Amino acid sequence: MADDPAGAWREHVDLAALSRWMDRQGLGNGPIGDVRPLGGGTQNILLRFTRSDRDYVLRRPPAHPRPESNETMRREARVLAAIAGSGVPHPALIAACAEEEPLGVSFYLMEPVEGVNAGVALPPSHCTPKVQHAMGLAMVDAIATLGTLDPDAVGLAGFGKAEGFLERQVPRWTRQLGSYAGLDGWAGPDALPGRGDIAHWLEERRPPATAAGILHGDYHLSNVLFRPDSPDLAAAIDWELSTIGDPLLDLGWLLATWAGDDGGLPIVPVAPWVGFPKTGELIDHYATRSSRSVDHARWYAVLACYKLGIILEGSHARACAGLAERETGDHLHASAIRLFERALGWIG
Template identity: 50%
Template sequence: MTSTHIDVSTIDFDALGAWMDGQGLPGGPIGDVAPVLGGTQNVMVRFSRGGRPYILRRPPLRPRRKSNEVLRREARVLAVLRDTAVPAPRLIAAQTSDEPVYYLMEPVDGFNPSTGLPEPHASDPAIRHRMGLEAAVALAELGRVDPERLPGFGRPDGFLERQVPRWTAELESYGKLDGYPGPEIPLLRETAAWLERHRPKSFTPGVMHGDYHFANLMFAHDGPRVAAIVDWEMCTVGDPLLDLGWLLATWPSNAGHVPGLPSEDEIVACYAALTDRDMSAVDWYAVLACFKLGIVLEGTHARACAGKAPKDIGDLLHQTTLDLFARAQTWISR
């Protein structure tokens, strides 16, 4: 889960406790306060009150322009998912009317494999193999959620038609950064043209995670089951098969700590067995995911060229972009 290093004393726990009282949650002193460490986008703090554990999620102390709106969207999504079979953090209560927006959720009883594997996962190859398939199972479950439960969420009409122009324009915008020589990405135009020629003519709208890869999954301690899909900041209503493409595009680079994972074809077969979506263009979604993610990462390279990001990070992500476009060619040539 995304969070940041914070001084927990900057949170007004008296005000939080009063708000919790108004929500009918168990009273008493707030204790066992500790930051949940991780990324850089939002603040998460673990605490307990009235014998119940909580995770508080709120914007950073210096919020980005859309920080509060992102958390409003997250809370709305988690409220819908709360009574489904989708493995997601369970929302307890949310404060979305005033800023800063924040919400409370139950702690996830699970681990992220990017930090290493506990037992029995570390020594059982069958569990590790099944972990990969369970990633597809959890994604298929998300794809079954009725998007009508999130009215006005996203713009599913024309979703696929917008993708290549949207991300091509994003790439072109990097040219405004001084020092960026332009995108030196082999087969960039050819990939865009292939995507436009082979775009599926229709799709069934559904709820998308938007950044579905192994590092955004937490797994149960006692087996291969996905305990929770985390980081819902990019969630929208669109084509859920792009989530599958995203998983394939990043597979298994975001799961390097887990040896013995299933192949991409096994992932696709597992998902296909659990959905009634048209899977005939699955390669197209994998290519689109490579195209989109590659352009997103190239943005950091462009900022690095302009002196606005570390050069070593920019170089690393540029190479990742090249790797993604090369990977796209393997699906195009199939």
Template identity: 50%
Template sequence: MTDADLVPLEALVPWLDAKGVGSGPLGSVGFLTGGTQNVLMRFTRDGRDYVLRRPPRHKRDRSDDTMRREARVLAGLASSDVPHPELVAACTDLDVLGCVFYVMAAVDGFTATESVPDAIAADPARHRVLGESIVDALAGLGRVDPEATGLAGLGRPGGWLARQVPRWAKQLDSYAQLENWPGPELPGLTEVSDWLTANQPGSWTPGLIHGDYHFGNVLFDPETARVAAVVDWELATIGDPLLDLGHLLATWPDPAEPRTRGLAVTLDALPSKQEVVARYAAGSSRDLSAMPWYHALACYRLGILLEGTHARGCAGKADPVLGKQFHAVAQSLFEQALTVIEGATCTGM
């Protein structure tokens, strides 16, 4: 079964006409694949390339709300210096396609998860540019003023930091309802949780966060190796932007860790994690003294999320092979968290 029936052109074209999104027939219609479960259809009209994004075939309870949220974020980012796809039009009328959807300008680029263009791979200078650019884009996101961009109501910043560990612990506990899951075989689970609870930063500054910032959600320009657009904004909210930096650190390529290959391509001249933090600090006024805490929290959060795929795989509700792979990555992330905690303890955090 293809996704073509999810975007009937006889319903879409009149809507595009009404919104002034080009004129005439659609050309080069095709569906994109990737890590997202949402449906992405690329098409051309009047010589311009667009991408339509809608929920998956089997919508979740909040799928339409997620589409509204993403469109709102893209609209808010229009006045920022954060590279992102331009929002062209959004549809909240369920009578058109049976769901909320939006159309954005297409962005040509590549994700640096498993490979990069040969010209970039052969040029250490562009390795450096690629690594610094993904950090610079994130620092720019951390500078976005939610009030000025109309995004202040996107989340609940009050108590946000204190809610993180209990929230993800509850998520992990919920997997016990899935049959055949052996339980959370994650190294240092209690130790990491206890340390995060005991060392939560006493103060922080709310801001706009992406919620899933890593190489797989960033498109790079194939010529310059700079960030062309940050994509997949479905988890965006108002929280602590330093968690996004922690997430980038947690998923930064480690040539010595085979379990995490595929999260990001290994390039010889990428900045080190220490250089990543320093680069972010140069573009931010935020206090990074508690950065090990955010790094460990990101490992904890992402590890629990990936363990969910393993639990669903055990229950026959997800690909069991993928579930085992994600379980291995989750274990690696918890081991990474323990290393971060050990280093923070030694330096007196």
């Protein structure tokens, strides 16, 4: 959507219908104006617009919604509402539409966040070693805080099944990978190196479960915004994989997508990378901010590589079938391979 100057988003967002829905919610009046597609992601459609001198961001499923897309929007809105006032930086929810009308899909509106996305571009103020080091620690602070929240106390009872969370992960995502076989043009799972070895290693070395908590679920540098005037986090964004389970997986996700201490490039390209913490520093900082043991941090990082790699491969498979942009799908396929190769390096 970021490369959409001709306004192809209009095929998927009926502004007149949205205006009528906003009227019923008491959200301003009159026409919607200054509509701008927002980039930074590869799947869902985001539009920033103005109505009655107030700015909004609309988030809805992609042009070709998946079977679970509407439920995903409902879950995202629910978790954003639940963590309001928690100390975890996030976009403030304004209103949500659980029904598939008036836009044909579920969607929600949130407050815009002014921030720096390191996966898109860094201003000079965020290109010094001191600032980047603080940015990395700020990312850890957010997930450590998120992991301390009591899901039931914030209204997320039933949001996810905590019992058996770790035991379900490898079988769940192995089945997910197999499900892509129904998409025409996909070469198959063998393109992901060492998938069987990684799955076996994870099952054999699974750590004991920690106390249940809230996960962001897709925590990396492209899914956070930093304050324009400091290294502090302005918001964690894109909560579509949020659930209840073992919050240490968020730490593993950060490690899986970070630059390797051996000089390996981060999965999310950031330039310049001049001062972000080493992975060991991220782990140590998490330990100072959380009561959870980080003794098995590498296991969570390998699981994150496995899970994220399979998710990205799904986008590639959809692109092969003509349900997503092929260039994006091929790029994500390359990232999936890198994640599996990283996991193989960690399991030795």
